[in-house]
Amino acid sequence: MFKGPAVPANQIHDFHPPISPEGLYWVTPVAAAGITFSGDEKVATLQMSNVPIIDQPRWPAMDAETNPAFMDFKLVFTATGEPVKYEDPARQYRFEGFKASAQLEATFRVPAINFTFKTDPLETSKSSFAVMGTEVNGRYYEAAKA
Numbered sequence: 001m002f003k004g005p006a007v008p009a010n011q012i013h014d015f016h017p018p019i020s021p022e023g024l025y026w027v028t029p030v031a032a033a034g035i036t037f038s039g040d041e042k043v044a045t046l047q048m049s050n051v052p053i054i055d056q057p058r059w060p061a062m063d064a065e066t067n068p069a070f071m072d073f074k075l076v077f078t079a080t081g082e083p084v085k086y087e088d089p090a091r092q093y094r095f096e097g098f099k100a101s102a103q104l105e106a107t108f109r110v111p112a113i114n115f116t117f118k119t120d121p122l123e124t125s126k127s128s129f130a131v132m133g134t135e136v137n138g139r140y141y142e143a144a145k146a
Contacts (some may be wrong), residue, residue: 012054012072013117015069015108028053042079044132055110067113073106074122079132092141097133101126 003058005009020027028051035046051071058064070104073139079098087094109115 005025013108013115014058015053015071032068044077045074046076047074053108055108055113055115066108069108069110071108072104074124076103077101077130077132078103084131089141089143091137093135094135094141095131095133095135098130100130100132103127103131113126117134 002010003012028048030048031048034048035043035044049072051073053069053071054066055069056064056066057146058141079100082098084098084099085094085096086130105119105125107116107118
């Protein structure tokens, strides 16, 4: 979050999950009830409350201070009928699915500084790029047969 133009000097908040004990970054476990799919599997809704995150305004500075924070959000992906496939055998990566739209509504809370930020409503949210599908990589990757 920035006050003024989006340049490092104007950054006042940076919300993200902390680094997990396993060393994973920007990853949060999702309970089975947190994600639902429509009957036709064209709409996926990810909704979570009180997700523990941190506010680290000076990130990525190595000595950046943090404040515990929490996030509530609802993210809705809706697939279009347009198929998409990305594959890079050299990097052992493949994604197959459909182009999609994505909408997000979120609230961020930093209790230590009595700060709350709420995005615009889900209905007014628009995305420039989204996809829905399956991904395989690394040891799970098997090149497509010719």
